[in-house]
Amino acid sequence: MHRPIVTWGDAPWLAPPFLTTSEPPHHQSAIIVGAGLTGLSTAYHLAQRGMDVAVIDAAAIGNGASGRTGGLALEDTAAGVRDGVEDCLPFLGRLVSDVGIACDLRLRGCRELAHVTAHPHGTWAWREDGSYLVRQGMVPGGTVDPCALLQGLAHAAVAAGATIHEHQAVTTLEPGAPNRLQVSGRVVTAEYVVLALNAYTPTVHPIPCAVRAALTFALCTAPLSDTTIDELGLADGRPFYTADTPYLWGRTLADGRLVLGAGLTFDPDNDPCRIAVDQGDAAQALARLEARVRRFHPRLARVEITHRWGGPVAFRADAEPLIAHHPETERMILTGAYAGHGVALSVRIGALVAAAIADGQALPPWGALAIGSTPAGKHADAT
Ligand SMILES: Cc1cc2nc3c(=O)[nH]c(=O)nc-3n(C[C@H](O)[C@H](O)[C@H](O)COP(=O)(O)OP(=O)(O)OC[C@H]3O[C@@H](n4cnc5c(N)ncnc54)[C@H](O)[C@@H]3O)c2cc1C
Numbered sequence: 001m002h003r004p005i006v007t008w009g010d011a012p013w014l015a016p017p018f019l020t021t022s023e024p025p026h027h028q029s030a031i032i033v034g035a036g037l038t039g040l041s042t043a044y045h046l047a048q049r050g051m052d053v054a055v056i057d058a059a060a061i062g063n064g065a066s067g068r069t070g071g072l073a074l075e076d077t078a079a080g081v082r083d084g085v086e087d088c089l090p091f092l093g094r095l096v097s098d099v100g101i102a103c104d105l106r107l108r109g110c111r112e113l114a115h116v117t118a119h120p121h122g123t124w125a126w127r128e129d130g131s132y133l134v135r136q137g138m139v140p141g142g143t144v145d146p147c148a149l150l151q152g153l154a155h156a157a158v159a160a161g162a163t164i165h166e167h168q169a170v171t172t173l174e175p176g177a178p179n180r181l182q183v184s185g186r187v188v189t190a191e192y193v194v195l196a197l198n199a200y201t202p203t204v205h206p207i208p209c210a211v212r213a214a215l216t217f218a219l220c221t222a223p224l225s226d227t228t229i230d231e232l233g234l235a236d237g238r239p240f241y242t243a244d245t246p247y248l249w250g251r252t253l254a255d256g257r258l259v260l261g262a263g264l265t266f267d268p269d270n271d272p273c274r275i276a277v278d279q280g281d282a283a284q285a286l287a288r289l290e291a292r293v294r295r296f297h298p299r300l301a302r303v304e305i306t307h308r309w310g311g312p313v314a315f316r317a318d319a320e321p322l323i324a325h326h327p328e329t330e331r332m333i334l335t336g337a338y339a340g341h342g343v344a345l346s347v348r349i350g351a352l353v354a355a356a357i358a359d360g361q362a363l364p365p366w367g368a369l370a371i372g373s374t375p376a377g378k379h380a381d382a383t
Contacts, residue, residue, distance in 0.1 A: 007276035009309035011068045013147035024054045024165045031190040036066035039196030040153040041350025047160035049358040058169035062150040068311030071146040072239045078319035078341035084364045088344035101152025110141030111240035124233035126296040175328040198336035199312035202270045215275045218261030220307035272312035323367030
């Protein structure tokens with residue numbers, strides 16, 4: 001049985017409940033399962049084309065990865081540049097501007113860091129055990145307030161005619177014409193179904209799509225002074241991630257708080273809801289992250305940490321994202337497995353899914369089920 005109530009801790013921007021707990025209609029042209037960034041973007045783009053669409057989520061909007069993400073907006077995919085999603089950042093920028101979403105989107109670049117053994121005199125460096133973390137280059141990217149983006153997309157989808165139904169768990173799915181879903185004990189049918197479930201996909205519909213789910217971790221400090229931010233080398237406000245291991249990503253918030261993340265914990269049954277951040281391997285991973293952070297720089301040694309949390313993340317082989325028709329029907333589409341690189345990509349993928357349903361546009365071949373059929377890959381080891 002699905003358990004949406006999980007012990008993952010709170011992110012600083014965890015979304016409040018949005019609109020409804022009402023039951024979805026008995027029949028709908030399109031049902032989107034999952035109210036994260038992918039599902040809400042799909043719903044908005046479908047509703048804009050005049051299709052009747054309902055979004056169903058087992059919990060509240062953003063309760064999965066989207067409300068717990070770090071909010072680094074990155075270009076392309078974790079697997080590299082892929083046709084059709086090489087414009088995620090300008091696409092997100094246009095959408096936010098056209099719809100008028102106040103989500104503090106700043107696309108001024110993202111720093112890539114790397115570990116080196118020799119001290120880089122005169123340049124920015126954090127300590128990491130026997131090495132130093134230094135800047136290597138800049139890639140397209142930036143930051144966004146993910147909660148505000150979720151709320152903005154949800155309002156835009158509803159304004160365009162979609163309905164959103166929170167706290168309605170899909171328990172079974174039967175692909176067909178129409179597709180049949182059990183939603184909190186009721187049967188609901190739809191011509192088209194989009195599974196925007198990301199790391200929850202294996203628990204809801206275990207087709208052989210080789211999605212491997214994990215929990216990944218982050219923490220947030222109390223606000224730091226301008227002097228401290230400057231000494232940490234973060235005064236330009238640009239986010240960063242390591243291009244090597246041990247992996248780390250980070251960003252500052254407008255009020256001087258610092259958010260940092262890393263680490264992965266897997267469940268043997270591929271169910272992220274069975275992992276609690278305060279127990280076992282996950283608790284240790286979070287403690288390791290905190291200990292790392294305190295050693296990076298003397299200014300972080302005794303910093304107050306206000307939030308510690310985890311969130312679900314999903315992988316396929318070589319971090320290839322999933323955007324594919326169900327093997328039994330073209331009228332069911334699966335998405336997800338963005339490998340921690342899904343903020344801008346999920347919004348772009350929602351638009352591609354809507355174009356496939358409403359305009360008959362082909363889905364990108366790299367997202368097919370047969371590709372990425374061996375779980376894990378290098379990104380799954382990036383702890
Ligand atoms: C801690 C963390 C940090 C991250 N940092 C970054 C980052 O900085 N940059 C970046 O690009 N990416 C990052 N990511 C990845 C990014 O957040 C995700 O790829 C993206 O949010 C996925 O969105 P989604 O809508 O596909 O899935 P989700 O947001 O996970 O949505 C899935 C939804 O399905 C719902 N659901 C589950 N089961 C059912 C059911 N039975 N019935 C109905 N609904 C159900 C869930 O409640 C959930 O709301 C991070 C992820 C995590 C966890």
